[in-house]
Amino acid sequence: MSTAVQITTPSAPSAVPPVLAEVVRSGFVEGRHRGSLVVLAADGSVETALGDATAPVFPRSSNKPMQAAGVLRAGLELTGERLAIAAASHSGEAFHRDLVRTLLAEHHLTEAQLQCPPDLPLDPTEAEAYLASGAVRERVTMNCSGKHTAMLAACALRGWPLDSYLDPAHPLQRLIHSVVEEAAGEPVTAVGTDGCGAPLMAISLVGLARAFRSFVLAAPGTAERRVADAMRAHPEYVAGTRRPDTWLMREIPGALSKMGAEAVQAVALPDGRALAFKVDDGAVRALGPVLARALPLLGVEGPVLERIGKAPLLGGGREVGEIRAVF
Numbered sequence: 001m002s003t004a005v006q007i008t009t010p011s012a013p014s015a016v017p018p019v020l021a022e023v024v025r026s027g028f029v030e031g032r033h034r035g036s037l038v039v040l041a042a043d044g045s046v047e048t049a050l051g052d053a054t055a056p057v058f059p060r061s062s063n064k065p066m067q068a069a070g071v072l073r074a075g076l077e078l079t080g081e082r083l084a085i086a087a088a089s090h091s092g093e094a095f096h097r098d099l100v101r102t103l104l105a106e107h108h109l110t111e112a113q114l115q116c117p118p119d120l121p122l123d124p125t126e127a128e129a130y131l132a133s134g135a136v137r138e139r140v141t142m143n144c145s146g147k148h149t150a151m152l153a154a155c156a157l158r159g160w161p162l163d164s165y166l167d168p169a170h171p172l173q174r175l176i177h178s179v180v181e182e183a184a185g186e187p188v189t190a191v192g193t194d195g196c197g198a199p200l201m202a203i204s205l206v207g208l209a210r211a212f213r214s215f216v217l218a219a220p221g222t223a224e225r226r227v228a229d230a231m232r233a234h235p236e237y238v239a240g241t242r243r244p245d246t247w248l249m250r251e252i253p254g255a256l257s258k259m260g261a262e263a264v265q266a267v268a269l270p271d272g273r274a275l276a277f278k279v280d281d282g283a284v285r286a287l288g289p290v291l292a293r294a295l296p297l298l299g300v301e302g303p304v305l306e307r308i309g310k311a312p313l314l315g316g317g318r319e320v321g322e323i324r325a326v327f
Contacts, residue, residue, distance in 0.1 A: 017051040018327065020279060021286040025313050025321035033286040035263070037277035037327070038205045039297045040213060044272065046206065048297055050327055053205040056189040057278050060260030061089040062208060063201060065215055065227050066183050067147055070176035071154040072223035078150060083230035084237035085146030089259065091240025092121025092130070092141045099237065100145045107153040114139040115166055116148045116196040123240050144196035146237075151198070168199045177201060183211035183224065195261060209276035212268035216256050228256050228268075244288055244308045248295075251304040263287045273298045285311055286323055293325030 016034065023031035036051025046053070068087035072078065078086055082103060090096040104111060118137035121127040130141070139145060155165050155172055164170055168177075168191050176199070181188055184207030194200040203211070218224035231238045235249035238258065248257045254270030263279035265287055275294050279286045292309025313321035 015052075017280055020050070020277070020290045020327055021323055021325050023313070023321070023323050025315070027321075033263075033279045033281060033283050033290075033323075035277060035279040035286075035290070036205055037290070037294060038209050038275065039294070040206075040209045040272070040274045042272040044210065044213060049206075050277075053276075056202040056204055057208075057264065058190075058192060058194075058200050058202050058262070059208050059266070059276075060194060060200065060262055060264050061144070062258045062260035062264045062266045062276070063180065064089065064147055065224075065231065065256070065258060066180045066211060067176050067198070068150065068227045069183075069215075069223040070172065070179045071150045072226060073179065074154040074172055074175055075157055076150060076154040078230075079226075080230060081234045081237045083227060084234035086150035087227055087231055087258070088146045088238045089122065089143045090146060090237065091123035091126055091243060092119075092143060093123065093126050093240055096146070096237065096240070097138075097140050100140045100149055103146070103149045103153065104140075107149075107156055109149065109152050109156065111139055113152055113162060114142075114145060114148045116142045116144050116198075118142065123242055125242060126240070142196065144194075144198070147198070148196065166197050166199065173199050179223075180211070183214050184208065185210050185214075205276040205278060208264075208266050209268070209274040212256055212258075212266045212276070213272050213274040216254070216268045216270050216274075217272050231258070232256055244291065247304050247307055248291075251302060252300055255300075259284075259287060263290075265291050267291075267295070267298070269298055269300070289323050289325040293327060 019032045020035045021033040038053035039048040041047040064087045119142035122143040180201045184203040186207045188201040190202035215224045215228040235246040239245040245257045257267045262282035266276040268274040292305045311323040312319040
């Protein structure tokens with residue numbers, strides 16, 4: 001029997017969150033994106049905090065490493081690209097779709113059993129090519145299809161119900177709930193439904209940064225370390241060929257990075273330094289500039305920062321402004 005979804009609405013913060021980014025057009029500031037951010041030192045202590053980093057947020061797809069660790073703890077054996085795509089918000093490129101279909105076949109599952117919604121590729125360039133080819137929305141193309149396939153495969157392995165694998169009361173989702181709380185070092189304060197239909201657990205930004213830190217510092221061979229290692233070894237399967245998470249994990253040795261919808265981001269470095277932030281209005285356009293400004297707080301430098309942080313505004317087809325971080 002399905003259980004009611006628990007929704008807890010946190011009280012309003014006592015102060016207005018700080019501005020993390022400005023929208024500047026033709027030299028005029030036409031908008032601002034507020035939010036909260038936390039940076040953890042290598043020892044796990046809070047080094048920098050902007051806004052309220054202790055208030056609960058839905059991490060959205062930044063929760064995916066914990067969900068992938070959950071399917072491993074359930075006994076599913078995944079390695080390499082297969083484990084990376086289980087933690088992915090993939091772009092829907094051909095190699096992503098092909099691997100998801102391979103995973104389904106390997107575990108004697110069908111696309112019809114996926115309960116994520118049919119969708120177009122997440123990457124705009126790929127979506128244009130996909131539509132031009134005459135293709136239509138499919139469940140496999142949806143950016144969370146790798147996660148859903150891994151969840152189904154874990155349930156099939158354990159003999160758990162397949163048709164209710166997204167129910168918060170399902171054994172797999174209860175296991176993932178425990179993994180999230182353990183990694184974050186705090187209780188889940190709300191359970192909702194993510195855009196893909198999977199249960200979504202609310203934790204604080206401090207908890208999210210702590211979770212990513214725990215994955216990079218976990219002992220080799222543990223579920224958490226296996227997920228972190230697979231993501232870092234195969235970042236193109238976690239994101240795509242034109243995505244900041246891929247660029248960051250490719251160019252910064254040992255970095256673990258995962259964005260989430262509504263402008264959430266978490267990053268951890270191999271020595272335990274970590275950050276997490278959320279732009280309050282959910283504007284993903286501000287994510288890159290904020291991330292590029294936040295990474296130096298972890299001591300990260302290099303050309304990748306300019307690549308991640310570039311967010312031009314166009315007017316008449318030419319660049320007339322930018323979204324820029326201001327903290």
